[in-house]
Amino acid sequence: MSDYNFAYLDEQTKRMIRRAILKGLAVPGYQVPFASREMPMPYGWGTGGVQVSAATLTPEDTFKVIDQGADDTTNAVSIRKFFERTAGVATTEETEKASVIQTRHRIPEAELTEDQILVYQVPIPEPLRFLEPRETETRKMHALQEYGLMHVKLYEDISQHGAIATSYAYPVKVSDRYVMDPSPIPKFDNPKMEMAAIQLFGAGREQRIYAVPPYTKVVSLDFEDYPFEASKADHPCDLCAAEDSYLDEVILDDAGNRMFVCSDTDYCRSRREAGHVGRLGEEAAA
């Protein structure tokens, strides 16, 4: 038995997941429970994202996988190969060429279009979990729009750190109704969530799917006197000189030398191909 059903999952499972996706799109930000399947990777390794991608892909799609912005990490490579093998779809590292993009913890820098679907891997879908451990209570809070506790978390941050300290997985309010955890993307990425593409979120271990349709209002929570800031380190990329992209800090040697490079590898590559050069870019080329 070496042939897989298209994209690994059987058709009934894909139907179940698609129903959950449709429900999620109909109620933006609402966590839809789904029957998460056993996948050939353990929980915590992206099974939710993989199931959503598997149910979404068609043979004509072009698939891209990034992990913290990079196409070449072990996990990104594994998942890409998984779908090459089980779905036979074309794959790419170029954001503009992909029709379905699965991502762990980043939104690509290039602006996405109406023809694209972004699939997020989500560890803990419930934004209120750390303040209210009871699932029965958090479901009621969502149902009744009782989100005071969310602001308590932000209040605590300001009282302890002088500013809202949450730097990733920053909670957002979707379509003026549900408070949602955008997955552990840096808060820098939050403003991008108002986009033209469909955004789907899959949490395999927690068995939840949620979604944000195109052009939906997504507002990061804040206080009137402590407004949300999508901040990042203020360096340009050392390879491509981009000032507007999210950067990874890389330690170069034992002497404390470091460089900042775009976390989105494809974005950096495309800028360098277009001729942009950063502080360390010349040396590398030379």
Add this chain to the structure above:
Amino acid sequence: MIELQNVSKSFTLHNQGSAVIPVMEGATLVVKPGECVGLIGASGAGKSTLMRLIYGNYLAASGSIMVGDTDVAKAEPREILELRRKTLGYVSQFLRVVPRVPALDVVAEPLLSVGTPIEEAREKAATLLAGLNIPERLWSLSPTTFSGGEQQRVNIARGFAYDYPALLLDEPTASLDAQNRATVLGLIEAAKARGAAIIGIFHDEAAREQVCDRFVDVSGFSPKAAA
């Protein structure tokens, strides 16, 4: 102002073989505004009982107890509470001390509960305490540590803080020296002059004679001895 008609009272002690102890029968009494009526009778004859019945502290078995337009014997609890705030004052024999509340605020409380601003209430309280020779250094202390006489004077000051149209005074001059006694009698006279109806119990004959316009002997309300 105060009018009792045929009031009776008995106690039923359920835990002592349901013993029934009748203590009062056919009590009838009228006190007009500006009048001070003294209750007399042997100890245990029912003077304090009558006073407590009027205040609503004891439940009357029958009869009517009119204070102004309210029949205390039949009124709803909130009506009696309202009556006690604005119409009927009671100076009991003992000051029930709440720990921590300073003497000044103990005296000011009746004014605060009718909405008097706190500064004004405290000023009036200060005047009364000074008049009753409670030294200023004690005003910020709780009366829990005061002597019996000092506690009694705080109690009296509290009773006269607000101008009640009706007042019940149970032994207001007990344990007071001559000077303070005179002050208290002065307060009673002033209350009469502004039209308050007062019922008082005084063991001190001289005090009685001075302020009371007439006397009522409560032994006349004793239950008739069983045949």
Add this chain to the structure above:
Amino acid sequence: MTPLLQVKDVAKMYGVRIGCTDVSFDLYPGEVMGIVGESGSGKSTLLNCLAGHLAPDRGEVIFDTRADGPVDMVTMSEPARRMLGRTDWAFVHQHARDGLRMSVSAGGNIGERLMAVGDRHYGDIRARAADWLGRVEISDARIDDRPSAFSGGMQQRLQIARNLVTGPRLVFMDEPTGGLDVSVQARLLDLLRGLVREMGLSAIIVTHDLAVVRLLADRLMVMKDGHVVETGLTDQVLDDPQHGYTQLLVSSVLQV
């Protein structure tokens, strides 16, 4: 005047066992009602039925809401009841831990109800929290401390502040001084008295301690085996008890 709360024939059964039964009374603005009884008397069951934590098997609990006038809480929708529980009502638990978020700072605990009704200005929320800490006699230097670092009495006072910050009109209290040292109790009771008067609160206080009701309650209900055996003005019920059980209770209190 419309009563703030009208309780009509409330009953709660546990199988054949009576939790509480035939309870009816009206509570007016500014009145404090004490409910006393020994363990098993049904007083806590009654309180929980009145506060919406338990659904009574029979009866109505009609609250005079600000927006819609008198509404029966028993049949009210859950979202509306929960909203009321955050604004116009308050519940002070016997154990402060049940009424506080122990992992959230004192300021956050007090501010939560404000944030729950839409306050979005950090500075204002913090200022109001600090103000309330002062009113319950907790130093506002402790605004960022967690309640787990507070003494029992302080936790209880924090719980009171957390409940009263939205200016509720009706407060339910379940043994508010239970488990506290005597001197701490005195301070708490005094604080409650002051707040009740200042804010014109109505309150229903369940306790087994007659001294607490003497101090705080205008009216008193005595319960035994799920029934109300006597009701009236506090001082009248305590000084002139009519029912045998009340007489027993009152005479059992040790004089110090």
